[in-house]
Each structure stands twice: as C-alpha cells, then as structure tokens.
Amino acid sequence: MSAASLLLAVLFTLGGWQTNASAEGLFNEQGYRIKFYRRATPDVAPAGRILDTAGLQQLIRQQSPILIDVQAITLRPETAEFGLAWLPSEPRYHIAGSTWLPNVGYGELQPAMFDYLVKNLDRLSAGDKSRPLVFYCVLDCWMSWNVVRRAAELGYSNLYWYPEGTDGWADAGLELVEATPYPLSDPRFFTPFLRLDLPDILKLAKASGRDLLLFFETAQCPFCKRMRNTVLLDEHVISRLSGDFIAVAVDMQSSDDMIDADGNSVSMANFSSRGQRVVRTPTMLFYDAQFNLLHRHSGLVATRDEMLRLLDFVAARAYETHSWQSFKRGN
C-alpha cells in the first residue's frame, strides 16, 4: 500500500459513512494531490511541521522564516503574441513579507513551473536548504500540502505547513496586505519587442515617463559580450534602469527591418551607421521620448557602479551642467 492510498484509507474512513469523493484519482503515483484541491486537509504535514496561527506568529517573531503563499491563479500560456503571464482575477491579500508563487502547488507541474519553484526557493533561501520555509494558501487547500512535500524532495529540511492559510490569519484578526505574484521571468535589462518600431517604443516611453536607451552592438564585439554577461545582468542596474529607461539592443550588422523615429522602414545596419552615425561598439545613445539625443556614450562600462552612475547622469539631466568624466568622479 503506497503512502497515498494509506492516507486515502484514513481520510475516507473518518466520516464514518460513505462520501462521494471518488477516492481513486485524487493522488498521483508520486503521492501528490492532483484534483479537488479545495477539500478538507489532513491533520499532519506531509513533511516538516504543521503550524496553527499562534505557532506561525511565534515562528515569525523568533526565526523570521521565509513565507511562501502558493494560492493559485490563472496562468496565461505562452503564444506567439503574448508571453507567459499571471492573470489575477481579483486582488489577493496575504501575510506581510510573503512571496507569492502561484500555482506551484498543483500536483503535476509543467517544466517551466517546476523551474520557477526551484529557482525561487533557491533565491529566497540564498542556497541554504536549512532555512525555515513556511507554505500556505487558504483554508482547505491541498496546494500548500503539495509544495511542502515537493520542497522536502528538493532537499529543504526546515519545513512548515500553515494549512489555515490567509483565512485563518484573517479570522484571528491579523493584518493581510495586498499581494503581487512573483514575476515568471526575472526582469531583464532589455525590453523584448517583437519588432523594433521606434514610434511605438517612443509612445510607450512617453506614456510611462521614461527615456530611451539604444544599445548598439555587434556579434563579434568583446566589450558588448562582457557587458551583457556582467553589468547588464546586475539586479541593481536593472532595477535602477527600469523606472527611468526603456532599453533596446540594436545589432549594427543586421539587415533586419526596423521602423525609425520618422516612421520609415530601414535596416538596423543603415539606422546605426547612417542614421545615428554609430561607429564604435558598444555605443549607448540616450534619447527622450521625442527622440532628442540626450547623451552619447561610447565604449565599455565595466562596473555596476559606473553603470549606475551613467544612468543617474542621464536621468538627472546632469549632462546639462557636467561632463561625464567629471560626473563619474563624483563632482
């Protein structure tokens, strides 16, 4: 008898008379709950320890555990036009300080969702598998039960299950805060566009009050590669960038079509060399939403600090009063 069927035998004798939940098919062979996720849950955790509300409050006070909300929402599948995206249908309120990883509590996970869980657990625990992790969703919800089980299989050793979830927390009169699902892919330096359509991108820049950064590169340029593998991946740089700039990469050798700021169709190569007179790589050109050139930066930016400084230089319009060289030195 497998663990799952044993569990079922226990569950379905509890009522004392026959219930309808067709016992077969509730769990898969690995023992994960795969349907009727909103039903009464067992009194014991599938791994680690079970917490009631007082227990969770105490744990939060004493050990600052990592709180993970796994309440499910609609996931829009990836298509040619639209990327994978969370589509929350109504606001969700959860325990302050939690990370919301929706849908990782399904009994069977697509590879992308499994990855999302693994990467986020790794990120949140900073690679330390003994960090205390608390999983919850809402009352009578098997999704958190599933994730505790899965985290144990992934090697996490300090696991807690809070089966009452946000309902139990709210019932105790404790505060819930508005939640946002953690993004499916990490934010990136360059905004992906299907096609480089400058009038469209400038419209977006205007609407969101941001400037435009064009990053000119070629496939062979070693400094471009170095920047892409270092400063352009840096989370501080990305978070500094995203509020003030839309960044787009332009391949100087590509014959691919793009739309220039005047609405003409040109090749990227012609746009770079004839249009913007770029000769060196990498070159970063900063424009405002009307496509006025704000600042031209040629050559390598080697460090996070220098890149942050450069973004500040443009965003604060410091080029009006300073040279880049003096601003960089902190004058």
Add this chain to the structure above:
Amino acid sequence: MSTRVVALGLLGLLWLASPQAAGRSYDLAPLEVATDVYVFMGADEHFSFANGGNIVNTGFIVGDDGVIVIDSGPSKQYGEAMRRAISRVTDKPLAQVFISHFHPDHFLGNQGFAGTPISALPDTVRGIRTQGELFNDAMYRLVGPWMKGTEVVVPEEMPFRSRMRVAGRNLRLLELSGHSGSDLAVFDEKSGVLFAADSVFFERTPTTPHADITQWLRDLDVLTGIPFRVLVPGHGPVVKDQRAIEQTAAYLRWLHDSLKSRAQQGDSMAEVLAPDASGQAFFDLAVFAEEYRRSVAHLYPAIEQDALREGRVEQSEP
C-alpha cells in the same frame, strides 16, 4: 473587497458563539410558518463570501416522534448549524432528510445529518454522484472558507411514492422535473405546508441552468392543484396563496416567449443580453439582471437553433 474587510464584517456575527470557524457562522433562525413547521430563510442574493452561500430556504417538520428535514443547505457548516437550530426547537430525534434536487445549495450540508437517512429521487442521486464534486469545487470558489470540511454525501435513492408516512406525518410527494431534471416537492397534509423547493421562486428571479421551461410550466400547473395553506419556495419569502406560483410561471413564460421571438427576429446572443422591455414587470425581482443574463446563456443557443430549423428567422438588413 479585501479579506480583512470581509473578516471584520463577519465579526458582527460572533454573538452566536458558534464552535465553528471563528468569525464565520450562519445566522439560522427558524421561522415557524405553521404549527410545528419551520423554515430557515436564505438571502435573496447570489452566492458570496459575505453570505456564505446561505441564499436558500430549507426547513423542517416536527412530527409525532421525529423530525423531517427538507434540504440541507450549501455547506457542512450550514448543515451543522441547521441541526443545532432544530435541536433548540425540539428534542425529538431526526427521522428523515429529503433532498429536493441536485443543486449545491440544497445538499452540501448533508454531513450535518450523519446518522439520519438522507433520501432523494433516483435522478437527483445520479446528478449528485456525477456532478456533486464539481459543485463542491464551485462553491469553494464562490464562498471560500465557509465550505470548511465540506464533502459530498450522496443521498440514498428513494423510489418514488406519492404518499409516505414519516414520523407520524402523512406526506404527499411530488416528482417534478422542470427546474433541474428531478425535483421533489413535499406536501405535509396536517399543516398544509407545501415545500416546493426550486420549482417555485418568489420575488427572486428563477435560475435555469438545467431547466426545461415547458416541463417547468407543467410542474407549476400540478402545484397549483395542491391544497396548500402555506407555500415555501426554494428562494424568496413564504406565501399563503398562489402568487409565488403565478409569478414563477409568468416569468418563465415571458423568458421563453421573449427569447423565442428575438431568435425569430435574428437577434444575436449579444443583443439578447439586454432584456426586452416586455419583461419590465420582472426587472425588480431580486438579482434579475444577473439571472436573466445567465438564462440567456443557458437557453438561447437551443432556442436559436430551433428558430433556424423552423426557417423563421427574418433576414436582417445588410
């Protein structure tokens, strides 16, 4: 509305001091509609986190030596609250629970009546067996934690008999089918109370997800012939005359005729979502706008097909 706001609102119900989930309990007060016959009135609303699914009328009859229960409500907690409320009225044992039909607000409280025979017509039992779990899922989505611990308990099949003696009461049973395909109504001869369940709605727009309107109108003719003194509709206030039956029939007739004539005019489903002014008399019924739109979704495709088959659709101007 935030969960917190809902939770705070529900704290107001704490006076019931229910041993159930803190801050969330049904306020079930039995209304005596005839001697020894009681009704728990639900709200004239849709399922919501605020009402916990308590939108339905359930009831009970205190017989000579036991209690007869009609429908068990939308959740385990509701069934348990019903049972406690009944025990405050009488110490007679529970004799029998009847489930009128397979819609979730009428049977998901069955766990509250463990140890008592729970019976329903064969097609109702079949419906609960095949769709009960889906209804339970849907109710969890609609009312969340109010469903705590709710499992589907399938009633026993009750071969249809038109008369039954239970707990010393002579009951007349009616096997109807227009509302859901299998609809039980229970008439208690001594008190003259007719538990019509969802075959009759009053001041609350009827629901039609499994309705056969022609059959439903025939059912209402049958109910008109029952010599009741009090009629308990499935939703809406209790009445002592024919008004509830007449209103339900009038609404169903209007709904059917208006959808049919609009299909014949070639109206699309999107156009039909705005109700015809001929239905003005019904616009003030509780939840009219929502139920009317749901009914269009339930009924219009088939009505449209019929109209097309009969070749009676007028050509619209290009």
